[in-house]
Amino acid sequence: KAGVTQTPRYLIKTRGQQVTLSCSPISGHRSVSWYQQTPGQGLQFLFEYFSETQRNKGNFPGRFSGRQFSNSRSEMNVSTLELGDSALYLCASSFGQGENSPLHFGNGTRLTVT
Amino acid sequence: AQSVTQLGSHVSVSEGALVLLRCNYSSSVPPYLFWYVQYPNQGLQLLLKYTTGATLVKGINGFEAEFKKSETSFHLTKPSAHMSDAAEYFCAVRPGYSTLTFGKGTMLLVSP
Secondary structure, three states: OOOOEEEOOEEEEOOOOOEEEEEEOOOOOOEEEEEEEEOOOEEEEEEEEEOOEEEEEOOOOOOEEEEEOOOOOEEEEEOOOOHHHOEEEEEEEEOOOOOOOOOEEOOOEEEEEO | OOEEEEEOOEEEEEOOOOEEEEEEEEOOOOEEEEEEEEOOOOOEEEEEEEOOOOOEEEOHHHOEEEEEOOOOEEEEEEOOOOHHHOEEEEEEEEEOOOOOEEOOOEEEEEEO
């Protein structure tokens, strides 16, 4: 069974630009969550989608947005990039939502903003 | 709101020694608890989880953790460390239908 796939693996953008990251969950998983990982702040929750609906949202500015498609694939978008947005962005999928279903993580997208 | 505290950002052990990584949590409802491991340039891999039932949980790679409600703890242990165990370990809590909240992580260093 294929794992969670995130594309691209690495991305370099300039301040002020916008970026879209993609996540394909494990087949059959309907819930997708996004996390930002930085050395200073650790793992911070961005948002969670279940069956195309955003169920939870973390404490991030409106420049961060996401969506989930009918095939459970998800994208997140960051507009007007800032230097502080440089981070590893992790996508995770699970079979259920709000249950004890563990999250299965992809290898992440490393975003560098210059 | 829930929170997770991992004591020690770095833990160093010798190969063959006991590994003990500490995790304390706070939650307003009975939580689900998890330990994840992250190797360099990779995502997080689930080591083990506690949901209900037996409080001693066994995971992959010889790790286990014990849920102690009275101490609000979920410490991770392994009897004998291997060089391949060197990685960063994250404790996480998910109370009911809330989101998964991670601790800051503990880097495990294993010396020969």
